[in-house]
Amino acid sequence: MPTVGLLYPGHSAEDDFPALEDRIAGAVRLPVVITSVGEDAHRVDALLDLGSNTRLADGAAQLAPQKPDAVMWACTSGSFVFGMEGAAEQVSAVAAAAGVPASSTSFAFVDALRHLGIRKVAIAASYPDDVAQHFVGFLSDGGVTVVSMGSHGIVTAAEVGTLEPSQVVAMVTAADHPDAEAVLVPDTAMHTLAIIEELEAAVGKPVLTANQVTVWKGLELLGPVPALPGLGALFGGAR
Structure with missing residues (x-):
């Protein structure tokens, strides 16, 4: 294994x-x-x-x-x-x-998007905007176009870890954009592994979480x- x-x-x-x-x-x-x-x-x-x-x-x-x-x-x-x-x-x-x-x-996001053939994304970021902009720049350097971004200004990882599944779904839905081929959720402090399919069903497209x-x-x-x-x-x- x-x-x-x-x-x-x-x-x-x-x-x-x-x-x-x-x-x-x-x-x-x-x-x-x-x-x-x-x-x-x-x-x-x-x-x-x-x-x-x-x-x-x-x-x-x-x-x-x-x-x-x-x-x-x-x-x-x-x-x-x-x-x-x-x-x-x-x-x-x-x-x-x-x-x-x-x-x-960070590299995992770029490589996963390349694997799926996706170039245009929306971002549902828990971070403050200035930090989230660094992620936008990183993706851009990796050949990815960010068509929209929602940043939620949560300062600590501990707080992000307390978000309920419904809050994560709402964050992803709000961040989606018609031109985005996928929605990215970049914070490993967020519980997501049990709700990937729920997130994808909410927006009707791939959702990639940290x-x-x-x-x-x-x-x-x-x-x-x-x-x-x-x-x-x-x-x-x-x-």
């Missing part, structure tokens, strides 16, 4: 992953290591610290006993704030520390991604 190790900052929606592992028993192991957090804030300076090589190397060392086949830095804002080049250096450092292939949630693309990219680092139930178009659901 493939093992995708997850470096996850702090405590908010880390329970999304073991819950998914239970639902798809036997398909993938998803061990989570909680990486250290200086300040829980969706603010650029705090996010640059959150994604520092020291914090991620410490996390990779803690993950080693799980013998991961690949490692994901399961944090979107703590990767895209570094820009495309800086985020690439970040995952190279994680791969070197872990001794296995690695990537991050925790979903993180799992997909971790598997994609190892070879063809298996079709998994309940995880939407990205994992072979109806399109």
Whole structure:
């Protein structure tokens, strides 16, 4: 069974992953290591610290006993704030520390969109607008056009983790745009893995969430991604 190790900052929606592992028993192991957090804030300076090589190397060392086949830095804002080049250096450092292939949630979004042949997206961002604009820039550098964005100004990951499914559905529905081929939900602090199909049904198109693309990219680092139930178009659901 493939093992995708997850470096996850702090405590908010880390329970999304073991819950998914239970639902798809036997398909993938998803061990989570909680990486250290200086300040829980969706603010650029705090996010640059959150994604520092020291914090991620410490996390990779803690993950080693799980013998991961690949490692994901399961944090979107703590990767895209570094820009495309800086985020690439970040995952190279994680791969070197872990001794296995690695990537991050920000790259997972770009690669998942490429896999689906999608170029135009809407974003349902929990972050403040200035942070969300860094994600727009990252996607643009990856060849993706953002046709609309809703930012909700939630400052802490902890608060995002308390959002109810109905609130997430409402956020995604409000962010959708007729020209968007998919809606992106970029925060790994948001519980989404149990409601992907509900989200896609609400907007009638693929919805890519941070925790979903993180799992997909971790598997994609190892070879063809298996079709998994309940995880939407990205994992072979109806399109």
